[in-house]
Amino acid sequence: MDTYFKQKTIARNVALSGTGVHSGKKNNITIKPAPENHGIKFQRVDLPGTQPVQALFKHVVDTSLATVLGSNGAIVSTIEHLMASFAGLGIDNVLVEMDEYEMPIMDGSAKDFTQVFTAAGVAVQGRPKHFMIVRKPVRVEQGDKFVEVIPEPCFKITCSIDFDHPLIGKQELTYDRAKNNFEKEISHARTFGFIQDIELLKKFSLGKGGSLDNAIVIDKDKILNPDGLRYPDEFVRHKLLDSLGDFSLLGMPIQGHIISHKSGHTLNHAFIKRFLENRDAWETGPAKMESNT
Ligand SMILES: [Zn+2]
Incomplete structure (x- = not known):
């Protein structure tokens, strides 16, 4: 069976950092493997006590300059290229930890995200993808x-x-x-x-x-x-x-x-x-x- 039809995560933690294109602020990111049916979630580690924000349409709070998600007092911004990288590699389940609100722009593409995930390895999980x-x-x-x-x-x-x-x-x-x-x-x-x-x-x-x-x-x-x-x-x-x-x-x-x-x-x-x-x-x-x- 094509592994595309199975849920996937990454094989180990990956870290990267860079600057937000709108805020100019540096953000340190750690992306961690997550279990089946977890989905993609963003955790603001600079805001202790806040819940992770799930990457779902119902949490979109702004799209005027970048895609911004928010729930329970935490926002995460400019997530679109990272999300493209997950979608392109078929990654379903990860926890993205960040210490600022805006994802780094990197080189304006999804190249750096995609390279760190493929270097870490994409891990196939047991359950079917929905x-x-x-x-x-x-x-x-x-x-x-x-x-x-x-x-x-x-x-x-x-x-x-x-x-x-x-x-x-x-x-x-x-x-x-x-x-x-x-x-x-x-x-x-x-x-x-x-x-x-x-x-x-x-x-x-x-x-x-x-x-x-x-x-x-x-x-x-x-x-x-x-x-x-x-x-x-x-x-x-x-x-x-x-x-x-x-x-x-x-x-x-x-x-x-x-x-x-x-x-x-x-x-x-x-x-x-x-x-x-x-x-x-x-x-x-x-x-x-x-x-x-
Ligand atoms: Zn874009």
Whole structure:
């Protein structure tokens, strides 16, 4: 049986530290293995007595600049790339300890997270992984942007983007869990921004830790990073990375085909809300494939 259908954790504790992109504050992170059915939880060790925050959509308190979770007086921010790394590697159960509220931005991708997890080893657990199996299509739209899911016996996400910029333009990519390699093909893709937006964020004193070391920065007709792009279509690959992270807040992977066009965190979250409300559009349980082998 494909080990994808089993729950997974990491084989040993891993530690990393870095600076939050919005707060500019250093955060020391320890990620620990956790038992079956634990899920992904964040513990603020700098706030003694607070309960861990489970990485679930119902705990999302803000998405304006980053995904922020909060419950019982503890918040954790900018978790999306770490969540993408868990989703991409199929990791279900871990405890993330942190001593500040904002996850480090690292290099703006999920590369460092993914590398420490694969170096530590992904440990297969005994119980089957649970899925949300799509029964009926669900779609949200906003102008020409949309996110939808279609029932299919697969685990696919197709993202497309369309920027009126000569270096980006139209890009489309499908990530199929069964065919693609998250670490090689997606995890290195960095977040991107336009120089004028970054200047604006700095004026409002957000983006304190932002630099060419943790984002692709685009001017009118050139990329300012001296080493250029990591993939020719790095932009859509990062959209896919963000989508994996956002949809992982369902608490279990979707069995079906998610298709998004010009989406971002806000529309992804609107989709999750509608999907959860449409109780007849999905059921939970072990994956149902023609063949699980
Ligand atoms: Zn991102």
